[in-house]
Amino acid sequence: MAELLFKMGRWSFRRKWVVLATWLIILGAVAGAAVGFSKPFSSQFSIGNAPSIEATKLMMENFPDAGNPADAATVNLVFASTDGSRLDEEHNKEAIDDVIHAVEDSLSDEIRNTQRFGNPVVLSPQLTQGVYDMSVEQGLPEATAREDAENLALVSDDGRIAYTTFDFDVDSAMKVSDEQRQAVYDAMELGRDQGLQVEAGGAGFGDPIAIKATSEVVGLAVAFVVLLLTFGSLIAAGLPLITAVIGVGIGVLSILLTTAVVELNDVTPTLAIMIGLAVGIDYALFILSRYRVERERMPAPDAAGMAVGTAGSAVVFAAATVIIALAALVVAGIEFLSWMGLLAALTVAVAMLVALTLVPALLGIFGERAFGARIPGVAGNKKRDGSWPKRFRKGMTMGRRWVTLVQKIPAVMLAAVILGLGVLSLPVTRLEMALPSDTTSNVDTTQRKAADLMAEGFGAGVNAPLLFVVDAHAVDPDAPALRPFVEAQRQGAEAEAAEADPANAEGAGGADNAAAEPFDEHKAAAQAAYIYTVDKIDGMAEIKNAQLVGMNDDATAAQVMITPYTGPEEQETVDVSHALRDRAAEIEAATGATVGMTGLTAVQMDITEELGNAMPLYLAIVVGLAIVLLLLVFRSIMVPVVAGLGFLLSVGAAFGVTVLFWQEGLWGLVSSPGPLISFMPIFLIGVTFGLAMDYQMFLVSRMREHYTHNGGRAREGSRYNGVEESVIEGFSAGARVVTAAALIMIAVFVAFIDQPLPFIQIFGFALGAGVLFDAFFIRMTLVPATMFLMGRATWWIPRWLDRILPSLDVEGSKLEKDFEAGLIGRDLRGESGETGESEDASIDDAAQRPRRAAAHRRR
Template sequence: MARVLYTVGRWSFLHAWWVLSTWVVILLTVAGLALGLHKPLSSQFSVSGTPSINATKMLVEQFPNQENPVTASSVTVVFEAPEGHTLSEPETHAAVDRTIDALRTGLGDSITDTQRFGNPVDVDQRLTGQIHSMYGSFGLPEETANEDAQTVRTLSDDGRIGYTSFSIDAGDSMVVTKDQRAIINDAMDQARDAGVRVEAAGSGFGEEIAIEPMSEIIGLAVAFLVLLFTFGSLVASGLPIITAVIGVGIGVLAILLTTAYVDLNNVTPTLSIMIGLAVGIDYSLFVLSRYRSERENHPDDVAAGLAVGTAGSAVVFAGVTVIVALAALSVAGIGFLTAMGLLAALTVLITVLVTLTLTPALLGLCGKKAFAGKVPGVAGNPWRRCRRHTPRRTLGSLWVRGVHRVPGLAIGVVILALGALSLPLFHLQMALPSDATANHGTTQREAADLMAEGFGPGVNAPLLLVVDAAHANPDSPALAPYVNAQRAKAESEGTEFDAQKAATLSSFLYTVDSIDGMSTVKNAQLTGVNEGQTAAQILITPYTGPGDPATVDLSDSLRARTHEIEDAAGIRVGMTGLTAVQMDITEELAAAMPVYLSIVVGLAIVLLILVFRSITVPIVAGLGFLLSVGAAFGATILFWQDGLWGIVGTPGPLVSFMPIFLIGVTFGLAMDYQVFLVTRMREHWIHSGGQASGRTNYNAVEESVIFGFTLGARVVTAAAIIMIAVFVAFIGQPLPFIKVFGFALGAGVLFDAFFIRMTLVPAAMFLLGRSTWWMPRWLDRILPRLDVEGSALGDDPEPEYPRLDDADAPTVPA
């Protein structure tokens, strides 16, 4: 591989304009196709094959004239009368009417599902009246009618809070258009002008999808400064930025083009930008750093080839590791997560290709000025007045020698520190985004809070049961009381008694009574029967909101109870609704996380065995990854879930797919640093033949670790700081998931790069001694060889490794 990459790098350097022109043409072509064919992104998350999705299919089959409650673009508008007033008063009633009229006029025929659409005061009277009328016809007690009427109310008990809801025919996008959103906002202003507070929420009125460019600008600006301190050159500092922007640009435009064929979630392109920028800059940084060292002893074109053949080999392996980790997200079997992983992996693949070709091409275009624009006093550049520059011992050298003196203490501190940070994992809470978890200050969160205040938290977490009773068992003992009551009524009225129809109706009532008797259910009521009277819908209102763990427990209890009902009555029962779908997704993700973690850790060990021809190095790397990702989780939970120190304004459960995605991305990045740092150590070990140089008091293993670390520490530190800056900059994005994910990734890189790769790994290697590079001979023979160190280019002079002062070196037998 090293020789192939050497050829690619040297050819790209010599044919710079061809390479640059090719990438520009690709960028413009993809841009043109994407801008012409892309469709809106969605804020919806769905999983096929879950119980709630199967129940949704049953609902659509039994109620073909009703909208799918999961995919409907529903909108809820909530009104609150001024303090000391009610919505029933003539002035406020008229103000609300103006908003309703503006909605009806502006949206016209696009309004669907109008059962609760209208002035909340009028709708409340109509719905409660229908409940009493229907229950009277069924012969049900007045107490039951009053209880169920209370649940369907659109006006609070004190008359101050009311709501109206409807759906919008928004096509495939499942969100309202900008024009429709403007109509809704203008309509709400009609009531606001009269002093009525108005907020809006619903699946069709989520927060507007917006990508703040300031995050990318901040990330790139910090990256440029770090590169400037790394290379001390204005020109060199700009080259990795250019390659990363082109690579990410092509990747993100390809994602937008994909929306023409596949529905994608709104976080997908932002994740790809975040990950693509970070790895794109870092990969180019590694190649550029190696080119600078190689050109001291070789012509520029050869140096470019050697840089791509050596550092580029590590880039390929690191990139493949990230790609595999992201693509492996598909093992969870969750559609939107698979799309996120595969498209982020596509962006990483493109950045790898751009790095290996465009970086040497830009070096070819720059020629002798690749490191021009030197900044005095930066990165070892002398001040102009200084005639002589005396090399100083680097911080990397000082650090690794300090770790060498106390390796056991270093390992202990890392394990205790990161282990302590991992403790919050034991109370991790996960949920999908909803109005109730939106940022404080947004109209979505304000609407959800008003609904909870006026009607209880459970109004934001309704569950819907679908009952298919076409084959209900007339002889069921559980249905006997209900069937006998209908038989007695038919006999008293002298009408014909149909046992099957009686069993069907009885199964509806039996299901309601069975669910309504559960202590955690506020109310369960029959809300609709299909035309053939063979299926029914039962609305369940819990006491708790969508983010409360008690609601998740209720969902599990309901599933168990519905199985009992099915067996007892001979019917089919499914639970659906947006709340149920979201909880199913959360459970699916939680179940997939251990499997995925096992896959990526196992993958890490296998790949690192192939690369480093060692057993212990991969095991240490894998265990270190678990520590760093655990600490990243813990820190994220402390701030974003628990609200530590009040820094996060809207703490709450973490987005359900954040943990599994964090594992995948952090794993890929962790292996990046492992490869780039340990490759230098392995390179020294191979060139030395496993023998000490005799120039120091270190043994051969210690020399390989210290010298390799000294060479790689500066560039790895720069790469880590760049990644952290890019990720942290995305905390400023409006999408809550991106905020949390940016923080979590930044924490993950911080812990893994500085605590694990630059402390625990070298400390463990010092303690392991020659066992560090041990591998059974039989395994060494059968495994394929991956030349990440560029051994195939061994005809070139041995690198000149930095010397240590013998007086400072510890007295260790050679």
């Protein structure tokens, strides 16, 4: 593979304009197609075959006009007095009227399900009285009827908080337009101007995904500074940014084009940008850094080929680990997560191809100016007075100082890393997960304020309603559990018949009347199943209220609304949902009816649990993948094992600090602490794993390169053994560029903390923490420390395994030998391409190769 990449890099250098034009044409073509065919993203998180989804299908079969309860564009308008007065006072009542009338005037033909829409001060007593009267008529005890009515009240007991609700007349919440949202905002301002607090929430009033361009700008700016310090050249610092932007542009535009055939969640492009930008810059950085080293000993086209053949080989395998880790998200069996992983993997693949071809092409375009515009005294450049910086005169870079310190006290370093990251991992045991909702929004958003007001006025459970759908088509009229209810209905029907025709009821005519209008036992059993369901649920200690809220036209199915005591983000609500599912199974067994639990809260909890259940399997896959890939690349047993265990430590610490700050609000640095977004942990595992293997590949490949080139022996006069010397020399050669790569990734990820949406902020923080821990604590401390302690066992592999494993030559050992022997590279006929070098120069370069190669190995 190294030889193939060498040829590709050399060809790209020489055919620079063709390569550049090709990528620009691809970028333009994908952009044009995306503009022409892309569709809107979805803000919903859905999962197939979950119990709540099956219940949703049951609901829609029996109530076709009700729509999808998990995707309804519901809006809750919440009112609260700011001075402690009651809302039924005239001035507050008039202010609410103004808001309601403004919504009606601007959205009269665009809203539906308005049974509970109006001035809640006026509407609430009417609704509660109607529910009470209907319940009493149905034979419910007065206490139960009153409890059901009060549970549907729109005004709090103290009269200070009230709400009203409606749905936008659209297919789903994602179809709500900006104009419709603005109409609600304008109406809210009328109430606010009169002294009321007016907030809005609900699935139909979520803010669309808004990405601040400042995150990308900040990330690129910091990356430029790091690259400038790495290369000491303005031009070289800009090249990785150019290639990364082109690669990410193609990747994200491809995602937009994919929406033409697949419904994608609106988080998908944001994550692709974060990951693609970070790896795109890093891959270009590694190749560019290697090119600078190789250019000292060979012509520019060959240096470009060698850089792509060596560093590019590591890029390919590093990218492969990221791609496989992201693509492996399909094992979770969750559609939106699968597409998120696959399309992020596509962006990484594009970034890799751009780095392998466009970086050498740009080097060909800039030629000797590729490292021009140098900054004096930076990155090894001479100072303005012509002298070298002190650290370069002594030959002791920061990387060499660090690795020699680790070599002196490896056991201490190893213990410090394990204990430190182990302690930081402890908060993972308190991890809580949820999907984005009003209750997890930032505290300064109207959605969060609306949810908090409703919880204050009506209890936290008002934000977490659950819906039972009871399908009684197959109900068993002879079920013992239903017989008392059926017989009660039979007696009631007979009593009504007797009251309607007393004369006929005195004699045998009663039987004639019953024959004329026979008692429908199946319908009675269905009614009994509904009553039985409510009775079994309402008696649960965790449930605040359960009540029948609707039946279909032929009374073969019913809806039961369940209000828990706790909110949607609380673990107690999850526990309640499990208890309700158990109770549903009992009801089905006792009645023969089919019972399912649906609603937005139930769907979100199912997704969260599916993601949690998928994590152990996914973690096993990625760690196993790491061991296999590294075994192939480094032909060692211990290197992959150490790498895999180190990854577990770094990802555990990243989880831990994320829980501490974003879930538990450590030091008050996060204004809205709460459960972490459900798919963040599994996605963090995949991305952190891929990036960890990046650093493992680039650092350890340089160590392996030194070890194999010297036959596992130390150089003459060295005070280190062969393994120690290879670790020190390889680390010193790669530490600077790996440090730069890690800092760039951290900067890109952390810049997204400035985004307005909490889950994007959390992703940026968690990924930044993951890179920090893995790059600096694991790859640059724990890995060399364990190598020093293991000695020659570091590179041990059973002979039988060594024989059957394919030779990948990631470190380019065979490529180097072929190049030194003149078997590959510039021929002696002056094939100078467009560099302007003469045939004599070519022959001279060929003659100097062995000497330069020897000098290169000494470095």
